[in-house]
Amino acid sequence: SYPVNVEVLARTDEYTIAAWxxxxxxxxxxxxxxxxVERSRKVFDEWVKEYKRGAVFLVVxxxxxxxxxDERTREAMRQTSESPSVGxxxxxxxxxxxxxxxxxxxxxxxxxxxxxxxxxxNLFETASKAAEWASQVLGDSEISGVKLSGAIxxxxxxxxxxxxxxxxxxxx
Numbered sequence: 785s786y787p788v789n790v791e792v793l794a795r796t797d798e799y800t801i802a803a804w805x806x807x808x809x810x811x812x813x814x815x816x817x818x819x820x821v822e823r824s825r826k827v828f829d830e831w832v833k834e835y836k837r838g839a840v841f842l843v844v845x846x847x848x849x850x851x852x853x854d855e856r857t858r859e860a861m862r863q864t865s866e867s868p869s870v871g872x873x874x875x876x877x878x879x880x881x882x883x884x885x886x887x888x889x890x891x892x893x894x895x896x897x898x899x900x901x902x903x904x905x906n907l908f909e910t911a912s913k914a915a916e917w918a919s920q921v922l923g924d925s926e927i928s929g930v931k932l933s934g935a936i937x938x939x940x941x942x943x944x945x946x947x948x949x950x951x952x953x954x955x956x
Contacts, residue, residue, distance in 0.1 A: 788931055790938040793827050796820070801827050802939035804932070806839040806922050808832070811939055812846060816853045818860035825864050832871035840874045840918050844936055847881035852888065874921045876906035878914045878936075911936065 793808075794801040799820040800811045808831055810824040824841070832839045853861065865875065908914035912929030919927040 788934040788938055790935045790942070792939060792942050793831060794823060795942075799824075800939050800942070802935070802942075803831060804935035804939075805924060805927060806835050806837070807842050807918055807927070807932070807935075808839060809842045809844055809936065809939060811844040811936060813940075816843075816845065816857050818856040821857060821860040821864060825869065828872070829869050832869060835871060837922070838871040838873040840876065840921055841869075841872060842914060842918065843875075843877045845877065845879045845881070846940075847879075874906060874917070876908060876914055876917055878908045878911060882909070 788804060791803045792800060793803055796813075798812065798814040798817060800809075800813065801824050802809050802811065808824070808828050810820060812820070828839075828841055868875075906917060908917065910929065911933040915927050915929040915932040918932070919925060
């Protein structure tokens with residue numbers, strides 16, 4: 785596995801916001817929520833200023849949290865997509881799920897995209913497909929499925945390790 789340099793910008797029990805190359809990732813640790821969507825938007829707006837050529841925003845939904853977003857979360861998503869950040873080259877969603885659950889989410893996301901007038905849905909079932917898209921949009925040939933998977937894992941592990949060390953501190 786390749787060492788990937790992932791910067792964790794924000795973390796709660798429900799999500800991790802992490803940056804790798806010119807990709808800002810909102811990685812859900814629980815069911816998606818409006819607060820996470822709104823926070824990730826603010827983080828993106830600040831973070832993207834470092835990148836003159838722009839960046840992409842990727843939402844990562846682990847299989848076990850692949851429930852359709854509630855009304856307030858959908859509204860936050862809609863507002864975010866209606867007034868895109870300066871420097872936002874594209875938005876995508878990687879659903880780490882298979883079968884019926886993933887299909888249900890994809891259909892909801894498609895409808896959301898139609899409602900928000902986004903046209904292209906940019907929904908991905910694999911890190912390889914998400915990486916291919918990001919690589920094209922950003923003109924960055926260093927982005928690969930293997931490396932993107934590694935970056936997502938690194939961000940998820942940093943979350944788990946932080947929780948472990950917090951638990952150790954609390955129980956000590």
